Amino acid sequence: MRIETKCIQEGYKPENGEARVLPIYQSTTFKYGSCEEMGKLFDLEASGYFYTRLGNPTVGCVEEKIAKLEGGVGAMMTSSGQAASLMSVMTICNAGDHIICSAAVYGGTLNLLGVTLKRMGIETTFVNPDASLEELQSYIRPETKAVFGETIANPALSVLDIEKFAELAHSNNIPLIVDNTFATPILCRPFEFGADIVIHSTSKYMDGHAVSLGGVIVDGGSFDWAASGKFPEFTTPDDSYHGLVYSEAFGNAAFITKARVQLMRDLGSSPSPQNAFLLNLGLETLHLRMRAHSDNAMKVATFLANDSRVAWVNYPGLPDSKYKPLVDKYLPDGTSGVVSFGVKGGREAAIKVLDSLKLAAIVTHVADARTCALHPASTTHRQLTDEQLADGGIGADLIRLSVGIENAADIIEDLDAALSNI
Numbered sequence: 001m002r003i004e005t006k007c008i009q010e011g012y013k014p015e016n017g018e019a020r021v022l023p024i025y026q027s028t029t030f031k032y033g034s035c036e037e038m039g040k041l042f043d044l045e046a047s048g049y050f051y052t053r054l055g056n057p058t059v060g061c062v063e064e065k066i067a068k069l070e071g072g073v074g075a076m077m078t079s080s081g082q083a084a085s086l087m088s089v090m091t092i093c094n095a096g097d098h099i100i101c102s103a104a105v106y107g108g109t110l111n112l113l114g115v116t117l118k119r120m121g122i123e124t125t126f127v128n129p130d131a132s133l134e135e136l137q138s139y140i141r142p143e144t145k146a147v148f149g150e151t152i153a154n155p156a157l158s159v160l161d162i163e164k165f166a167e168l169a170h171s172n173n174i175p176l177i178v179d180n181t182f183a184t185p186i187l188c189r190p191f192e193f194g195a196d197i198v199i200h201s202t203s204k205y206m207d208g209h210a211v212s213l214g215g216v217i218v219d220g221g222s223f224d225w226a227a228s229g230k231f232p233e234f235t236t237p238d239d240s241y242h243g244l245v246y247s248e249a250f251g252n253a254a255f256i257t258k259a260r261v262q263l264m265r266d267l268g269s270s271p272s273p274q275n276a277f278l279l280n281l282g283l284e285t286l287h288l289r290m291r292a293h294s295d296n297a298m299k300v301a302t303f304l305a306n307d308s309r310v311a312w313v314n315y316p317g318l319p320d321s322k323y324k325p326l327v328d329k330y331l332p333d334g335t336s337g338v339v340s341f342g343v344k345g346g347r348e349a350a351i352k353v354l355d356s357l358k359l360a361a362i363v364t365h366v367a368d369a370r371t372c373a374l375h376p377a378s379t380t381h382r383q384l385t386d387e388q389l390a391d392g393g394i395g396a397d398l399i400r401l402s403v404g405i406e407n408a409a410d411i412i413e414d415l416d417a418a419l420s421n422i
């Protein structure tokens, strides 16, 4: 099946007389006929649902669809994107371990790795993603256990050289984790370029309608945990399952199985069946929406780039973007829907533009069907001085625009009218 068909057909496959549309199994628990049958589930000798924290048929179908869309061997949904980031790292790392992470990642990821996981003894070195392989290699330590980056970074909009990061990881026998939230598998499938684990905040384009928080971790099945020799938790007995060894019992699905049966069991950041149902509806049109978001964003970015009231535009799809070679390689079908730009007149002018927009709403969210805009300097980052903002790559004039799937001409007219108010 091609990717468009997978969006519709993968996951739920009804039998004779069953519901045509994915049912919502709004049940926390599942019935068995004997203690022995249920006991096998707890020993991981048989597979089946018993408690929705560990798995649910509605959730399971959506996990299957996302795994197929990314080209992975299995997936686990989580209650939010943050939970997916957390669990992807914690499945691999323990206190004393170290991660290399692109500095151009989502703010929540910076906090998670730089502050919260650091408190728990997992240290992160944030690196310039455009640094050479030689420079990146110099940050590797004996205890480095993973490399992390974002395909299209939120909000920097830099494009990750996935093959360079994969080479860094694999030449050190460690896996590459890629947050593919902004690209989605419609625009880029990181496994095809060497990523080992892909994560998403499904709250963004995958859901696409701003109705359900969620996250997902997908296992590419490509990393050989046993051959690496660096991951004893995968290759030595787990006492909480009678001495089971993940790499032996689950082969190339060892990572995603361990994530579920250890971490989801213990941390419990599970998605609800209702949210999985809503996510599935979003996934059915993901292929149509991602093309529309990309086409509209390109038109809007082109309009802004040619407007004398605009100081600068950052959109990786623009022909003069410094990421053009990476876009040609990794994102040939489009560069998603988020554009950032600065207006002449700085902070005051930016606020005026935001307050003048009629169609585009001011929200902190990005990546749903409706066009929305944010001025970080006066909202999400208002505690920072202009100097601190500039250091973080977020100028006081920066406007982040999440271009929706309305008619592009209406979005541009709205921006044009707002810019006239400066």
Ligand SMILES: *Cc1c(COP(=O)(O)O)cnc(C)c1O
Residues within 6 Å of the ligand: 080, 081, 082, 083, 085, 106, 108, 109, 150, 154, 179, 181, 182, 200, 201, 202, 203, 204, 213, 214, 215
């Ligand atoms: C939003 C976002 C997250 C966090 O996801 P939540 O669903 O909000 O918890 C992680 N990564 C990226 C790239 C995001 O945009």
